[in-house]
Amino acid sequence: MITINQGDRIYHPGYGIGIVKSIRKKSFSGENKATFFKLYFKRNGLTWLVRANDMPNNIRSVMSAGEAKKIIQHLTSWQGKLSEQWKVRATANQAAIDKGDPFGYAEVVKGLSVMQEQLPLSATDRKHLNHSIDFLCDELADALGKTHDRARQIIENARFSQPTVIHSPLQ
Structure with missing residues (x-):
């Protein structure tokens, strides 16, 4: 698992290179506030809101x-x-x-x-x-x-x- 901050560029094997647009705490359906990452992947024009605990383990930092x-x-x-x-x-x-x-x-x-x-x-x-x-x-x-x-x-x-x-x- 990598440490992710807002503005970081990341890589996901299915979606390519993305950027962490925001990190926020949210509550859904009466559930206690959880941390969510809003990720944007340009290749597919995909915006993905993912709970920090559910972050796929194949997301990594982009290579240097x-x-x-x-x-x-x-x-x-x-x-x-x-x-x-x-x-x-x-x-x-x-x-x-x-x-x-x-x-x-x-x-x-x-x-x-x-x-x-x-x-x-x-x-x-x-x-x-x-x-x-x-x-x-x-x-x-x-x-x-x-x-x-x-x-x-x-x-x-x-x-x-x-x-x-x-x-x-x-x-």
Whole structure:
């Protein structure tokens, strides 16, 4: 759980980058006053009034420029492999997306990009790839002060690049 103040920018995996518009105590239906956060998510034009006790645990602070650079490096260098069993892969990719961790998004993007070079992706794999790219694009554009088009280009370059191997002169 993060500490949230009015004016903070936050990230939710389903809604993208939002802003805390207000924090107020309110009473509904005779219930004692509870703290509510009014959140606004520009991508969907969504205003969400959520009780502090019901704040989803996948809401987090937006990434910094330094964190964004680490994500790009992770996307470039990750060499893991996704399951060849479609159901296991789909479940794992959906869990990574639902968690809202940008490192997880990067791994979904890289793994499915590598897989896509070898065979056509299923509809579910394409959906997971596109969602992960979109989520990374939102955050990288915000963190790096770039346009969405430029952030998408950075992702495209990183997902198809091969990790650099540095050999010592003795090898």
